[in-house]
Amino acid sequence: MSPTAAPLRLSTTSADFEAQFAARLHWSADTDSAIEQRVADILADVQQRGDTAVLAYTERFDGLSVDSLKTLELTQSELKAAFDGLPTAQRNALESAARRVRSYHEAQKKASGESWSYRDEDGTLLGQKVTPLDRVGIYVPGGKAAYPSSVLMNAIPAHVAGVAEIIMVVPTPRGEKNPLVLAAAYVAGVTRAFTIGGAQAVAALAYGTATVPKVDKITGPGNAYVASAKKRVFGTVGIDMIAGPSEILVLADGSTPAEWVAMDLFSQAEHDELAQSILLCPDAAYIEAVQAAIDRLLPTMPRAAIIARSLNDRGALIQTRNMEEACAISNRIAPEHLEVSSAEPHRWEPLLKHAGAIFLGAYTSESLGDYCAGPNHVLPTSGTARFSSPLGVYDFQKRSSLIEVSAAGAQTLGTIAAELAYGEGLQAHARAAEMRLNDVPPMRVAK
Amino acid sequence: MSPTAAPLRLSTTSADFEAQFAARLHWSADTDSAIEQRVADILADVQQRGDTAVLAYTERFDGLSVDSLKTLELTQSELKAAFDGLPTAQRNALESAARRVRSYHEAQKKASGESWSYRDEDGTLLGQKVTPLDRVGIYVPGGKAAYPSSVLMNAIPAHVAGVAEIIMVVPTPRGEKNPLVLAAAYVAGVTRAFTIGGAQAVAALAYGTATVPKVDKITGPGNAYVASAKKRVFGTVGIDMIAGPSEILVLADGSTPAEWVAMDLFSQAEHDELAQSILLCPDAAYIEAVQAAIDRLLPTMPRAAIIARSLNDRGALIQTRNMEEACAISNRIAPEHLEVSSAEPHRWEPLLKHAGAIFLGAYTSESLGDYCAGPNHVLPTSGTARFSSPLGVYDFQKRSSLIEVSAAGAQTLGTIAAELAYGEGLQAHARAAEMRLNDVPPMRVAK
Known part of the structure; x- marks a missing residue:
């Protein structure tokens, strides 16, 4: 018997939406x-x-x-x-x-x-060297x-x-x-x-x-x-x-062929049973069409069993009040992959705050990004897009601050630094600054 | 009795330099x-x-x-x-x-x-949004x-x-x-x-x-x-x-007043007993002058006991063959704070690969950077400057990749992606790409 896949159907207007939504999203990164x-x-x-x-x-x-x-x-x-x-x-x-x-x-x-640097008005150089x-x-x-x-x-x-x-x-x-x-x-x-x-x-x-x-x-x-x-x-x-299970979130306004979206959901689900595929869409008829495409296409997939398990256990087709609400829910999820499957992707993109990668428009399937569009496919999972970024050149570089204080700059800065250093009880810090002043003041006793 | 401070004296020409140097640098981040x-x-x-x-x-x-x-x-x-x-x-x-x-x-x-973005020749948009x-x-x-x-x-x-x-x-x-x-x-x-x-x-x-x-x-x-x-x-x-004890490394060519350098070493040492202050200098007479300044200035410091303990247990005055060798040793240490106390700081700066912050020239005491020069004083310690950076604006931002593949771009990219996806045994990935082709090919069986 071939497997069937019926992702959880939710609607944001239901009284129990919040509870069901939270339960479906739940995944614990706790290590054994x-x-x-x-x-x-x-x-x-x-x-x-x-x-x-x-x-x-x-x-x-x-x-x-x-x-x-x-x-x-x-x-x-x-x-x-x-x-x-x-x-x-x-x-x-x-x-x-x-x-x-x-x-x-x-x-x-x-x-x-x-690398970058600049000099301020008293000739002091400030910048960062990137290596x-x-x-x-x-x-x-x-x-x-x-x-x-x-x-x-x-x-x-x-x-x-x-x-x-x-x-x-x-x-x-x-x-x-x-x-x-x-x-x-x-x-x-x-x-x-x-x-x-x-x-x-x-x-x-x-x-x-x-x-x-x-x-x-x-x-x-x-x-x-x-x-x-x-x-x-x-x-x-x-x-x-540290990567968690992979996820895709599709925001759909109903303008993309339903089979394309179904296959995009599959492409996430086929990774493993824990992968999560979610559709957010204000159009109930379109959600039906996607479910019908899932039913039609699933039997053709060699990894149908994994796909079905992932969609049944972790997937969701969520009807929203409108696209704005769909964007707001997406921000709560902070998905790894976010497809804006809309005829107006640039209308919604500015509303999307947290995501590893944002795929704009019907032609931008996640799989193109996975392999060859150019951006990195190593992306923050499990909501960590709230605070982290795709793997990038910056992960293989580090920065060193550059500071060259001029003789003139040392006069202004020395006074400020000494005042704060005495306030922190760090007398040597204060004296190192004061020794560079043209008129070295007597040493104070730090508080 | 007032404490005295005699940082370990080393010379890179000694037979046992490597062993002594390694022992002095040793610090374990292992947690209890x-x-x-x-x-x-x-x-x-x-x-x-x-x-x-x-x-x-x-x-x-x-x-x-x-x-x-x-x-x-x-x-x-x-x-x-x-x-x-x-x-x-x-x-x-x-x-x-x-x-x-x-x-x-x-x-x-x-x-x-x-944020940045560009379009490639077939109209595909690629970039990153920074939020x-x-x-x-x-x-x-x-x-x-x-x-x-x-x-x-x-x-x-x-x-x-x-x-x-x-x-x-x-x-x-x-x-x-x-x-x-x-x-x-x-x-x-x-x-x-x-x-x-x-x-x-x-x-x-x-x-x-x-x-x-x-x-x-x-x-x-x-x-x-x-x-x-x-x-x-x-x-x-x-x-x-995760921060370890604070460190300063001073590269000196002998042109800075010895008392300034001594006070800069103190300003690190006064933080706590585990702080590390190291001087690298090719000039033996200057090293003597710094030690004499240490002897002279230490009794004036309210935190003399901590400074002495830190300098005696973890400090070092190292005579090098020349400034080039001093720079090479600095790269091995990858110090948190690196003072280039030289009349020609820009001659040496390009040789310095790993450091949290680089302070150029005699007037640039570390303490000015600690308080008010502008760059951040939260810096990578214990050699982690080899792979990490000062705290910065980038630590409070994250990036999302942006991809918008054009209909034309989907034709080229779709073929490449499908080929690689079949090679990885990910049939849904391949089909998601192929469905966007003008001529959808028959489904292949993934390897």
């Missing part, structure tokens, strides 16, 4: 304390025993037994061979996608990632979620930022390598790659081992062990956001 | 697992019992017993009264500092925090480290970013309020303020209680409990970096 403890142990072990520990966990978790971690390094020629071995259409698609992603991130660097990180680690999941597009989306911004060394880790359970992933590493300009994964790979990157170099930051998605490990090494190295 | 557990319990309790839990911990840890959390909210008129009650010189200094900090952060927003966070929480430590300048440095960038609500928390053990901290909150435009602290205040901000509103991000320094709590709520809300 047993996982936390196991991860803490693995990290400590890798920190202490280095390569030996990584080898032991790789044998245990990935069923890969080798004598030396060096054996698990992929050579550049192996990456190139994977690329050369792809069918022409795949090779071209990979290169076109990489080119577009690169060009978008170059624009991003130009718009917000360059790339030296070395970063990119985690690429193995198994069912081994996505070559993720390799591009993590490595290319790092490359554009000017990171000198990009170290990729990807687990290959029982030695099975994904040629598309290797090819993507080649196209994206990954410097070195190791077939290791899990908390042990995160530890190797964070602390360094004899074989795996210590990096400055680790990005990329992973399972609960990887997420817990990244959270734990945060501070020793930088990390990107 | 007992603290971690207590913090986890406090967070869970506040999440469950809200106000009641916060009140109980405030009574236990701060000796403050009240009936309702509302009593612990500071009114705007109380903040204003604190400001009005300050001596004129302090009031003026606070306002001048705030004005300069604001003007620097406005320049920062203009340089790197504005402020809705509501942020600022943690201000109480007790000996209650610094009004920290209030300015956290609240002003949030204000410049356009954050609508800035919620400050500051513990007031036994009810003692610091008027300068309250005045700074007034000057910086804090929206609401509560006299609570510790892990319970972090929990209240992260989860929200009946009285304390839930925020999107928490910034500001704190003790080990606060740091552990922030790390644990990361993901539920955003956080800034």
Whole structure:
């Protein structure tokens, strides 16, 4: 029997809307304390025993037994061979996608990632110098979620930022390598790659081992062990956001073919059972049409079972009073992917405050953004778009403030700084400022 | 007997330099697992019992017993009264500092925090929209480290970013309020303020209680409990970096008066015993002169005991072969504060890759930057300048990608996306792209 999918039907005019809406959105990022403890142990072990520990966990978790971690390094020629071995259409698609992603991130660097400075009226120079990180680690999941597009989306911004060394880790359970992933590493300009994964790979990157170099930051998605490990090494190295299940929200005014919208909802739902697909629309007849398209299209999908489970358990088709209300609800959700499937997308866009990526108009399916439109597909999930951003060039850069106080500036600033420093009881701070004054006053006693 | 300070003397030409240098730099950010557990319990309790839990911990840890959390909210008129009650010189200094900090952060927003977009040749729009966070929480430590300048440095960038609500928390053990901290909150435009602290205040901000509103991000320094709590709520809300002990590195070519440099080293050391002050200089005679200045000036300092302890335990005066080597060593340390105390600061600045803030030239004492030059004084510590940045307007903004694919663009992009989606086994992604093609091809079977 083929599965059926009936996302929860809600209407904002129902008395119980708020309760049902809250229940459907609920997802807890709480980590299992047993996982936390196991991860803490693995990290400590890798920190202490280095390569030996990584080898032991790789044998245990990935069923890969080798004598030396060096054996698990992929050579550049192996990456190139994977690329050369792809069918022409795949090779071209990979290169076109990489080119577009690169060009978008170059624009991003130009718009917000360059050094700047100015001098104020007394000749004091103020600014920020923007520099790339030296070395970063990119985690690429193995198994069912081994996505070559993720390799591009993590490595290319790092490359554009000017990171000198990009170290990729990807687990290959029982030695099975994904040629598309290797090819993507080649196209994206990954410097070195190791077939290791899990908390042990995160530890190797964070602390360094004899074989795996210590990096400055680790990005990329992973399972609960990887997420817990990244959270734990945060501070020793930088990390990107901890990703939750993927979500799509479609705001529809009824002008897009219903089948397109149904397929966009599927494209989120097919990731996994926890993925969330939500439609917000003021038009009841259109919601019916989308449900009918779901019924029609679902049986044609190879991943129908996963799609049905995701839509039934977490999906929703919500009728709103109008598009304005749909925008307001979208802001409460702060979705990872937000499609404005409307004939007037620029009318609604200014009302949308929180979202990882906003896809405007009927032609902008999320899947185009996932692969090749140019913007990054690593986006804040589970409402974290309220405070975080897509992965970008800025994640692979850091800033240093620049200050050059002129002799004249030191007179004005010194007086202000000394006053506040005495107020905070920090006498040496005050004196360091006062010593640079033309007339050094006697030392005061800080409060 | 007055304390004496003799920072460790090292020379890069010594055989044991590397070992001694590594030992002196060593500092572990590892958190105590007992603290971690207590913090986890406090967070869970506040999440469950809200106000009641916060009140109980405030009574236990701060000796403050009240009936309702509302009593612990500071009114705007109380903040204003604190400001009005300050001596004129302090009031003026606070306002001048705030004005300069604001003007620097406005320049920062203009340089790197504005929305941008472009259209490619087929009419597809790509860009990023930059928006402020809705509501942020600022943690201000109480007790000996209650610094009004920290209030300015956290609240002003949030204000410049356009954050609508800035919620400050500051513990007031036994009810003692610091008027300068309250005045700074007034000057910086804090929206609401509560006299609570510790892990319970972090929990209240992260989860929200009946009285304390839930925020999107928490910034500001704190003790080990606060740091552990922030790390644990990361993901539920955003956080800034976890701060370690403060550090200064002075690169000196011998052209700055030795007493100025000695006082700059003191100004770091006076923060606390764990603070680290290091001088790198190729000139042995100048290093002697700095040590002599230390000997001369130390007895005049009210915080001489702390300064001596910090310099003796963690300080170092390092003779290098030349300034180039000094710059290379500085990059290995990636200091929080980096003074280029040289007659030619712009000669060395390009060699400096990793630092929180770079202070150029003899007149630019760190203390001017701490209070009023304009750049932020919240800076990455303990080598984290390798991958992180000063607190800035960007920490109170987030970005949303904007994509509007034209009908023409959907033809090119759709083919590329479908090819890659089939390669990843994601059939719905492929079909969502293919449905937008003018000639919809038959569905392929994903690998």
